[in-house]
Amino acid sequence: MHYFTKFTIVLFFNLLFTFSYGIQQNPKDFKSIDSLIQNRALEKAKEESFQIIRKQPKNFQTVGRAHIYLGKINLLQGELDIALSNYMDAKKHLELLSETDRVELFSGIGIVYSRSKNFNSAEKSFKKALLGYKNNDFWRLKTLVNLGGVYMEKNDPKVIKVYKEALQLAKEIEQPKVEVVILTNLSNQYIKESQWQLAINTANKSLRIRDSLQMPLSVITYNNLGYALVNSGKVPEGINYYEKALAKASSQELQQLFYNLLNAYINIKDYEKGIDYYNRYDSIKDQIAEKRYEEKIAAIKTFYDTAEKERKIANLEAEKKAHNKKITWLIFGGGIFFLLILTIIFFRINHLKTKQALQQSQLRSKFLRLQLNPHFLFNALQQVQYYIYKNEPNTSMQYLDNFSKLIRLILEHSDEEYINLTDELEILSNYLELQKTPENQGISYRIIYKDVHDPETIKIPVMLLQPFVENAVIHGARQNRENGKVKLLFRQDVKKKVLYIEIVDNGKGIQTDRSQDHKKLHRSMGREILKNRVEEFNKMNKSHIVLNVERACNDKAFPGTKVTLTVPYLEF
Structure with missing residues (x-):
């Protein structure tokens, strides 16, 4: 559900922010700046705003308004920190500002906080802006919609009331394009609350208005409508809207x-089409992941190339000075040489940081492939095929449901540094459920908590535990087939803010080797990748992960293996 909501709120902020220009009656200088902003001549508009401040430094009302304009320009350029600084400079002269300027000031501050994900502060600012509106319905509409966007991000139930008020106002002042966007966001909210019929009704209203305005096809609205229809039981109709949106x-x-x-196709038991769309989903997911990875690598490479160019320029300038000032070189040569050494060290450090970032990115990619290795995916899909062949649709659906949950959770957190303990336990539970195949009927598992107060508020490093659990199953429990x-x-x-985690199996235990330390992990679970993962985490954090591997008991036939991890966690 987060996909729909996030997309449309960003659209709201971008669309409605542009309404704020040229509404009030401005002096000649500010009308010129309004014109420049509307034509996207932002640097010129910024320079004229600074000139007004320099020319009239004692006219605090004018200075305050100029800072508001600078805040607008900074917002359009994506400079959130500078925009907030200018708005705060304007706020120093709040008592001297006109009512319209005050309203625009608090609206601008609200937008900065919204884009910075500081939604509580954004809510307060938008509410202050609403208090200043009397007869300007257009400004009120803008602020109501932005406030609704904040409530949607906060999952605040007041969002529906605010959007309904904004929708009524948009109708009264004849703003149908704004109605379209509000209705789309309302459908999103109804979907989040599983109010399927209301979601269908609002999405259909949005489409009817779009058609009357001859607006282009809305992928988001079609997607939302299809989602609501499928979940309300009208699967074929929902599929129709999904497929219309594909174009x-x-x-x-x-x-x-x-x-x-x-x-949707799995819902109606059309497994052939379901598998086809799974393959298409898997293919485009890989394309998107690869593109993101390439973009990250390109950004790192660009940073490195820029640093390298700057180093060459610095060296050339140093050589030129040395050539033109041979006499001075005799006196200050030692000092210049020292500065050159510092410059080389500086760029060398930057080069090493860039290289380290590249290695970390590659390591994360390797680790993700370790979790989603082709062998595991092939076996899982083959198992689904086995259940279908055996005419066990309920078992195959349950297996496919566990498999899809595991894949979804891993993909959702693949770009994150931390994962909350609840999601990590769900990944492990789904993985272990997938191991309960006919040939592994004797395998059982338990997940035990001791003094874990609220796993939802605990975050641990992502992609850390599953390979250890996989090792415990494949190289441990499977060796003891009957039990x-x-x-x-x-x-x-x-007090220490750490989790003590034990992963224990009752297999044949660690296979010792004279040339190897007996506490090293099995090669099959990607020992070197896990080792590098722990080392990279420990380099970048004060609190370290501690790993220990030993026999679980003294049973000669099945001593088992116990992996103990001491993992620092974050609270949120």
């Missing part, structure tokens, strides 16, 4: 549509 969808929108179509067991034990130390 105009971007790559990320296609990914969402393919995923929704996959679930294979895997136990996960979690204990929380609130």
Whole structure:
């Protein structure tokens, strides 16, 4: 659901912010700046605003208004910190500002906080702006919609009331394009609340207005309508809207549509089409992930190239000075040489940081491939095929449901540094459920908490535990076919802010080798990648991950293996 909401709120802020220019009656200088802003001559508009401040430094009302204009320009250029600084400079002269200027000031501050994800402060600023409106319905509409966007991001139930008020106002002042966007966001909110019929009704209203205005096809609205129809039981009709949206969808929108179509066809037990859309979803997901990875690499490379050019320029300038001032070089040569050494060290450090960032990015990619390795995916899909062949649709659907949940959770957190403990436990539970295949009927598992107060508020490093659990299953419990067991034990130390995690199996235990330390992990679970993962985390954080591997018990046949991890966590 987050996909729909996030997309339309960003659209609101961009669309409605542009309404604020040229509404009040401005002196000649400010009318000129208004014109420059509307024509996107932002640097020129910025310079004229600074000239007004320099020319009339004692006219605090004019200075305050000029800072408001500078804040607008900074917002359009994406400079949030500078925009907020200018708005705060304007706020120093709040008592001298006109009513319209005050309203525009608090609206601008609200937008800065909204884009900075500081939604509580954004709400307060937009409410202050609303208090200043009397007869200007257009400004009130702008602020109501932005306030609704904040409530939607906060999951505040007041969002529906605010959007309904904004929708009525948009009708009264004849702003149908704004109605379209409000209705789309309302449909999103109704979907979040599982109010399917209301979501269908609002999405259809949005489409009817778009058609009357001859606006282009809205992928988001079609997607939302299809989603609500499918969940209300009208699956074929929902599929129809999904497929209509495909023609105009971007790559990320296609990914969402393919995923929704996959679930819809599985819902009506059309597994052939479901598998087809899964393959298309998997393909475009890989394309998007690869593109993001390439963009990250390109950004790092650009940074490196820029640093290298700056180093060459610095060296050339140093050589030129040395050539033109040979006598001075005899006196100050030692000092210049020292500065050159510092310059080389500086750029060398930057080069190493860039190289380290590149290695970390590559490491994350390797780790993701470790979790989603082709062998695991092939076996899982083959297992679904086995259940279907055995005419066990309920079992195959349950298996496919666990598989899709595991894939979704891993993909959702693949670009993040931390994951909350609840999601991590869901990943592990789904993985372990997938291991309960006919040939592994004897395997059981337990997940035990000791003094873990609220796993939803605990965040641990992402992509850390699943490979250890996989090792416990494949190289541990499976060896004890009749009574294979895997136990996960979690204990929380609130004072030290660490989790003590034990992963225990009752397999044949660690296979010792004279040339190897007996506490090293099995090669099959990507030992070097895990080792590098822990080392990289420990380099970048004061609190370190501590790993220990030992026998679980003294049983000669099945001593098992116990992996103990001490993991620092974050609270949120």
